Amino acid sequence: MTNVAAKPARRPSGRRAGGNQTSVWWAVAFIAPATIGLVALYVWPFLSTLIKSFQDVPAFGPATFVGVDNYTALLSDGEVWEAFGNSALYTVIVLLGIPLAVVLAALIEQAGRGRTIYRVLFFLPVVTLPVAIGMVWRFIYNGDFGLLNYVLSWFGIDGQYWVADARFTIYAFAVVGIWMGLGINLIILGAGLQAIPKAVYEASALDGAGRIRQFFRITVPLLTPSIFFVTILTVIAALQMFDLIFIMLRSVNNTALGDSKTIVYLFYEKAFVQFDQGYGAAIAIVLLIAIMIATALQFRLQKSWVFYG
Amino acid sequence: MAESVPRRSHPRRKPISSWPIHAVLIVAAVIMVVPFVWQILSVFKTTSEVTRIPPTIIPADFSVHSFETFFSTVPFWSMFAVSTGSLVLRVVGQVTVAALAGYAFARMPFRGSNVLFGLFIAMLMVPSQLFLIGQYQLIRDLRLLDTLPALAIPGLFSAFGTFLMRQAFLNMPKDYEEAARLDGANPFQVFWHVMLPMARPMLAALTVLTGLYSWNDLLWPLIVSPSGENRPLPVGLAGLQGQFGTDYPTLMAGALVCSIPLVIVFLVLQRQFFAGIANSGLKG
Known part of the structure; x- marks a missing residue:
């Protein structure tokens, strides 16, 4: 997918219309605003985070260079390990939403006239404020009078304190994460489905293949590039989960917060609540490394399952 | 593609x-x-x-007590204005800056432009949290904390937007451009009158994605509005929850009222939303 990015601009250098100094100045003028902004607000902040991760940065006063102290402290900090564990667990569960999205996307594709209505309904969480979503689900998950426990009681299942009990919070968040992400995944997968030539289905129907068989033999294999793309996006977004935990735990002083922090939440707390920016910066750098490893791993694994026809 | x-x-x-x-x-x-x-x-x-x-x-x-409590304790309209204002600033700014740069990267190569574009791609791969500390310092040093521009400024520039626009221009035929140039148009006129109108689908896609992100974002506004002045909707809503943690009808009313504007925009422009997400997802 992103390999297109690496391709240099394809312009035959032979007949460069007005390939003189003037046109270079035009190009520079076009690119200057974006480049100045990129350097001031992205490249420099990135480098300063990298530098700070090797410094002790007090809330007030000058920073001092401390070598890899932040990183060694981080490695022996149980809270950091726990936060990484929580983020990893959350990510793995949210990934289960992808097979669900593939099945639903295939069904919507077949739904004929109702397609738009389904797409709109599934998309509603995407255009709802995540903060509002966190509030609504916190209410649904309430252990005493929440809707979920009420529905479970119909089936004789004992209710739980889904967000107040740290044993369940990450799972509870992940369910919301799947629910929130479904709409976008369906649109991307839907576009992928429409790119599959109809003739392939017609040929297999002539061979007597049923719908289920077609789904596994044609739809899923030909959709793997889109599934791969959705997986990459999902993992990156899930590793950066912050809003739900802020809304469902922090803003209401929930005691489960201590054991349910995600990595980005911990970063926020260190860097912007306790203003220990050196340590916060080190956490952010480790997050970057984790995302790079996760993405590289997926690109490596894709060779065994993604089908580029 | x-x-x-x-x-x-x-x-x-x-x-x-x-x-x-x-x-x-x-x-x-x-x-x-x-x-x-x-x-x-x-x-x-x-x-x-x-x-x-x-x-x-x-x-x-x-x-309807919940709505009364909500509107009497939360400055909804000022939050709404802040959210909308920063969204407009950010979308207009980002689309303009990204379209200009994307066009030049696609169609006006010069020595070193590929290296420069590589810098954009590199930043594209870095998660946003890595920029927050430095961006916060810049905003603080410019004495812009708790202001509307603080909310929009980092979002005026986007490696992702530049990348998308470059892709859009790369895929366009060269004929129109050359015809306009032979008619004596300067590069900006070619860009503005000929190429930009053809890039409309991608401009719409970038608008949808940037707008959605700006409207929903919590972390950045939380960081740059420490005093609580000029808060956009997500931050105000989070504050409401801190204040009325157990008054669920009021919380639900607040969540509903604050979410409705974008839901309405979506229902009106659903085709643009879907096309925007599909376009940006599968182009690259």
């Missing part, structure tokens, strides 16, 4: 057996909307009614 705008006409293969499909989809759709339905029902209940066990489904006496 194929255009991925949803196509209208779609030959149904076996129309006879479509009811099981609808049955599954309807069940799934109901599960999707139950939280919203529950939210709306709860808005009209009293604070004591929502804590009843077992819960009541239909509000006992349709109270």
Whole structure:
């Protein structure tokens, strides 16, 4: 997918219309605003985070260079390990939403006239404020009078304190994460489905293949590039989960917060609540490394399952 | 790469057996909307009614008390103005800056432009948290904390937007450009009058994605509005929850009122939303 990015601009250098100094100045003028902004607000902040991760940065006063102290402290900090564990667990569960999205996307594709209505309904969480979503689900998950426990009681299942009990919070968040992400995944997968030539289905129907068989033999294999793309996006977004935990735990002083922090939440707390920016910066750098490893791993694994026809 | 705008006409293969499909989809759709339905029902209940066990489904006496509490304690309209203002600033700024740079990267190569573009791609791969500390310092040093520009400034520039626009221009035919140039148009005129109109689908896609991100973002506004002045909706709503942690009808009313503007925009422009997401997703 992103390999297109690496391709240099394809312009035959032979007949460069007005390939003189003037046109270079035009190009520079076009690119200057974006480049100045990129350097001031992205490249420099990135480098300063990298530098700070090797410094002790007090809330007030000058920073001092401390070598890899932040990183060694981080490695022996149980809270950091726990936060990484929580983020990893959350990510793995949210990934289960992808097979669900593939099945639903295939069904919507077949739904004929109702397609738009389904797409709109599934998309509603995407255009709802995540903060509002966190509030609504916190209410649904309430252990005493929440809707979920009420529905479970119909089936004789004992209710739980889904967000107040740290044993369940990450799972509870992940369910919301799947629910929130479904709409976008369906649109991307839907576009992928429409790119599959109809003739392939017609040929297999002539061979007597049923719908289920077609789904596994044609739809899923030909959709793997889109599934791969959705997986990459999902993992990156899930590793950066912050809003739900802020809304469902922090803003209401929930005691489960201590054991349910995600990595980005911990970063926020260190860097912007306790203003220990050196340590916060080190956490952010480790997050970057984790995302790079996760993405590289997926690109490596894709060779065994993604089908580029 | 194929255009991925949803196509209208779609030959149904076996129309006879479509009811099981609808049955599954309807069940799934109901599960999707139950939280919203529950939210709306709860808005009209009293604070004591929502804590009843077992819960009541239909509000006992349709109270609108929750809206009154919400609007009398939260400066909704000022939050709404802040959210909208920063969204407009950010979208207009980012689309303009990214389109200009994307066009030059695609069509006006100069020595070193590929290296420079590589810097954009490198930043594209870095998660946003890595920039927050430095961006915060810059905003603080410019004495812009708690202001509207603080919310929009980092979003005026986007490696992702530049990348998308470059892709859009790369895929366009060269003929129009050269014809305009022969007619004596300067590069900006070619860009503005000829190329930009052809890039409209991608401009719409970038607008949708940037707007959605700006409207929903919590972390950045939280960091740059420490005093609570000039808060956008997500930050104000989070504050409401800190204040009324157990007054669920008021919380649900706030969540509903603050979410409705974008939902309405989406319902009106749904095709642009879907095309925007599909375009940006599959182009690269």
